[in-house]
Amino acid sequence: MLIAAFAAASMALVALIAGVVVVANTPQQQSSPGGADLSALRDQELLARPAPAEIDLVDHPLYDMAIPPPIDCDLPDLDVESDESWEGFSREAGACLDELWAPVMEELRLVPDLPDVIVTDQGLDSDTEEAFTLAYYESDVATITVILPNVREVSEAVPADEREVVWLALMGHEYAHHVQNSTGILRVSHDLRRSAGSEEDELDTLRRTELQAECMAGIALRGIVDPGGDALDVVNRHFNDGGDLDTHGSATSRSQWLEAGWDGGTVAGCNTYGAEADQVG
Template identity: 40%
Template structure:
């Protein structure tokens, strides 16, 4: 029976209970997998360097949700009636992304700040759930591959000529727990020119926190049901991709609420985290577009990817 306690970070077997703020947990090898709605969602980056391309900043505003979708679904969810969170004073500590010791206070503080950002929206929905755990896992597992049809593979079962480039999971969300993969983030940091920019790593966690928000708003459950109802792998992958792009948008909302108002900083975030095209996470242009749209959002309806035209969710 899981009573909410977790193993001791010191490894002595004594239980540690983390409540109200992010929990730190040192585990074994991090599992690498392509995001699956509800069962597990992840933020991915390509293992190869991807050249930055000019951004198309066309805005996908003025959405028209499907007329036959019931209220409470993914496109007509009451979350979209909420205004963007107010700015909050929650200073983020400096981070050396190559240091485990530096990550501990960082995830603890960021988890608490994101809880403060999103609490009003959850209360508007009549939800007061336990905040998610934010845990750290050492190591990096085998790379995952995304195939041309949006399915996943590993190095040992790649889909031949349809397989795309390899991707690594930096962080994942699974039913109330956010996990940061230390082996992956330290590898990425070593290759990044702006690895000391805390906004990059805050965005990483904010993307996964957005999946927690989607889950508690009922968006993920509805999207998952739509995936199960379709016989088309292409349609199922598009539904999954809409969820990931929405998480990018909500991460942009959180950045603005936490006081990141410099466009140069946001440009660093998009260049560092959102490069490369992914069947399940979207094109680099669309990932950057949605994060920027969230950063500029006036209401959370601006992040309604489920009602966006197909071109904006490719």
């Protein structure tokens, strides 16, 4: 999640990922009790490396899934100055997100490894005075990392009674990248960016990926916090009221996609890859 000019704007870094394929082990030749060599009777095509599954970003089975039902999530109080408090809050938020998205994964018959959640005092070399990373997801190791100095700095502008929902939204965005990774969407998105014919095409794909994660953060918020409260307004006020970004979309787009996840009945509401260009600008 990226903050531009210290205004609220979310970002998650998309790491390079590789497709997951199943490789068959070549069986050892064995003789039958009668001494005949049966290896010639085996179908060698069965030993071939299967092709990776085809992933359609616009027409993906994920979009047919119902919004996961609400869960009980007892997040601990967050003391933003305490490393231990951040660790406990981040781990518990991750566990709640695991539970929330589990029905969707089960319906899709996916059994992904659950992501690790860690905190660090180390920022990124790419951070600048105008923009810096709050947290990021690494798909190759399935890890969400929260950068403590940066979230503490932003916390200074967030009222104490609103911090927990704001940082839950951050975790929901990063976890959404894990959902994208588990369903193959992130791999295809990376491939499209790598093969893009222009910088604008690459940025368009990146925006669609990030805005989908923002939409899924809306799904997560709705499933964890009181839907009758002001959580959506709080998150939009701190993250999506200003700071247009080429990589993550305009403040208006981010706000609209967060609300689409909050209000949706199925994950189809987060199909940014099938959206018109002006919806992901």
